[in-house]
Amino acid sequence: MSRGLVKLFIYCMVFTVSLPLWAQNTINSVRVWPSPDSTRVVFDLDDKPDFSYFMLKNPSRLVVDLEGTNKLETLPKVPSKHQLVSKLRYSKPKNKHSVRLVFELTGAIKPVIFSLAPTGPYKNRLVVDLYDRSQPSQVVTPAQTAAKKRQLNQERDIVIAIDAGHGGEDPGSIGPSGTYEKDITLQIAKRLERMIDAERGMISRMVRSGDYFVKLDTRTNRARQKKADFLVSIHADAFTSPGPNGASVWVLSLRRANSEIGKWIEDKEKHSELLGGAADVIKDAANEKYLAQALLDMSMDHSMKTGLSVADEVVKELRKVAKMHKKHPQHASLAVLKSPDIPSILVETGFISNPREEQLLKSANYQERLAKAMFTSIKNYYLRNPPDDSLFAKLKSQYPTKHKVRPGESLSMLSGRYGVSISKIKQVNKLSSNTLFIGQELDIPQG
Numbered sequence: 001m002s003r004g005l006v007k008l009f010i011y012c013m014v015f016t017v018s019l020p021l022w023a024q025n026t027i028n029s030v031r032v033w034p035s036p037d038s039t040r041v042v043f044d045l046d047d048k049p050d051f052s053y054f055m056l057k058n059p060s061r062l063v064v065d066l067e068g069t070n071k072l073e074t075l076p077k078v079p080s081k082h083q084l085v086s087k088l089r090y091s092k093p094k095n096k097h098s099v100r101l102v103f104e105l106t107g108a109i110k111p112v113i114f115s116l117a118p119t120g121p122y123k124n125r126l127v128v129d130l131y132d133r134s135q136p137s138q139v140v141t142p143a144q145t146a147a148k149k150r151q152l153n154q155e156r157d158i159v160i161a162i163d164a165g166h167g168g169e170d171p172g173s174i175g176p177s178g179t180y181e182k183d184i185t186l187q188i189a190k191r192l193e194r195m196i197d198a199e200r201g202m203i204s205r206m207v208r209s210g211d212y213f214v215k216l217d218t219r220t221n222r223a224r225q226k227k228a229d230f231l232v233s234i235h236a237d238a239f240t241s242p243g244p245n246g247a248s249v250w251v252l253s254l255r256r257a258n259s260e261i262g263k264w265i266e267d268k269e270k271h272s273e274l275l276g277g278a279a280d281v282i283k284d285a286a287n288e289k290y291l292a293q294a295l296l297d298m299s300m301d302h303s304m305k306t307g308l309s310v311a312d313e314v315v316k317e318l319r320k321v322a323k324m325h326k327k328h329p330q331h332a333s334l335a336v337l338k339s340p341d342i343p344s345i346l347v348e349t350g351f352i353s354n355p356r357e358e359q360l361l362k363s364a365n366y367q368e369r370l371a372k373a374m375f376t377s378i379k380n381y382y383l384r385n386p387p388d389d390s391l392f393a394k395l396k397s398q399y400p401t402k403h404k405v406r407p408g409e410s411l412s413m414l415s416g417r418y419g420v421s422i423s424k425i426k427q428v429n430k431l432s433s434n435t436l437f438i439g440q441e442l443d444i445p446q447g
């Protein structure tokens with residue numbers, strides 16, 4: 001071969017190999033997810049995106065270049081409720097094979113950009129998370145929380161953080177008829193929210209209130225920031241076969257999860273973490289250290305005991321309305337149950353992978369009963385164990401004492417023992433005569 005022929009041959013090789021790469025990828029759709037303090041924009045692509053980006057000032061813009069990519073003809077309009085992005089548009093690309101996207105921003109914004117591999121209903125994705133820089137940091141230390149709590153007045157409300165699992169880009173498990181776990185969890189969470197807010201002495205705080213993704217560490221941070229006394233995380237289970245069914249309640253365990261299904265759930269949470277984005281994985285190292293120290297703290301012990309007590313109550317209440325997959329609270333080290341200072345439980349409301357339970361979980365009536373079971377058990381726990389500065393503590397001091405009548409006891413004896421008049425005991429218990437029965441339960445009012 002002459003030198004010229006070799007050159008031509010190499011040129012042809014490069015040309016034929018390179019050509020398909022130039023126009024290989026395609027943007028198929030763009031989704032925009034609103035959230036109160038960030039905006040997520042997701043690009044669905046045929047292949048793994050080859051991307052780079054930079055920021056421009058005055059006015060503030062984020063520019064993203066996608067190599068070897070065909071553009072989607074029309075970009076979605078950004079609704080006005082997206083306070084961080086005012087417009088998404090194309091600009092003149094670097095070369096004719098690439099695409100240049102411009103995000104027109106409303107102010108100081110920190111972008112986090114990463115690609116996600118195909119999972120569940122989604123193919124390759126490019127995720128652009130835009131965080132509002134003007135918002136104060138979400139991280140509040142336990143010490144700060146305790147100090148704030150002490151400043152609160154007496155008779156405060158007991159704060160229950162409600163965490164509806166998954167959301168936005170992360171659908172959670174998907175039922176055989178296409179029901180998304182993220183929708184079921186939010187619907188049940190909203191029912192629980194209404195019940196708690198209607199109860200004097202209790203108030204709810206939603207970790208997410210719409211269809212957007214919240215990172216796992218942000219979920220507990222948000223509960224902490226809202227000074228939650230308790231965190232309940234709501235999920236729906238799934239398995240690879242349609243058989244398994246029933247609800248279960250999970251609490252934090254220092255040891256590894258105590259069953260195979262437990263391990264499986266842990267994997268699923270990892271999965272969710274990956275769905276949520278690379279940022280979570282990177283930040284984990286620092287978090288683990290913080291957690292390891294915090295685990296030694298007494299507050300952890302308190303959190304675990306409280307979590308377990310409430311979990312026991314929730315199991316008892318759930319049994320009245322649902323089939324139980326597990327008859328006792330299960331222990332696991334799930335990310336959302338790792339908060340050392342906030343007692344937490346995770347309720348798997350049922351198996352969305354079971355066709356019958358999927359239909360139940362979708363029904364308003366069943367959702368209401370599940371929410372009611374969670375509400376009743378959390379409320380009962382705090383009625384018995386109210387924080388000192390809460391309204392529940394004040395109410396407890398006014399509650400009647402229960403007394404079970406034993407052989408030989410009379411109204412006058414009880415009147416003397418508790419320092420309450422006979423007529424008051426009769427009135428409170430609606431007694432028409434002075435006769436008591438052995439085993440009879442009486443309310444003894446405060447003297």
Ligand SMILES: [Zn+2]
Nearest residue numbers: 165172235236
């Ligand atoms: Zn889940």
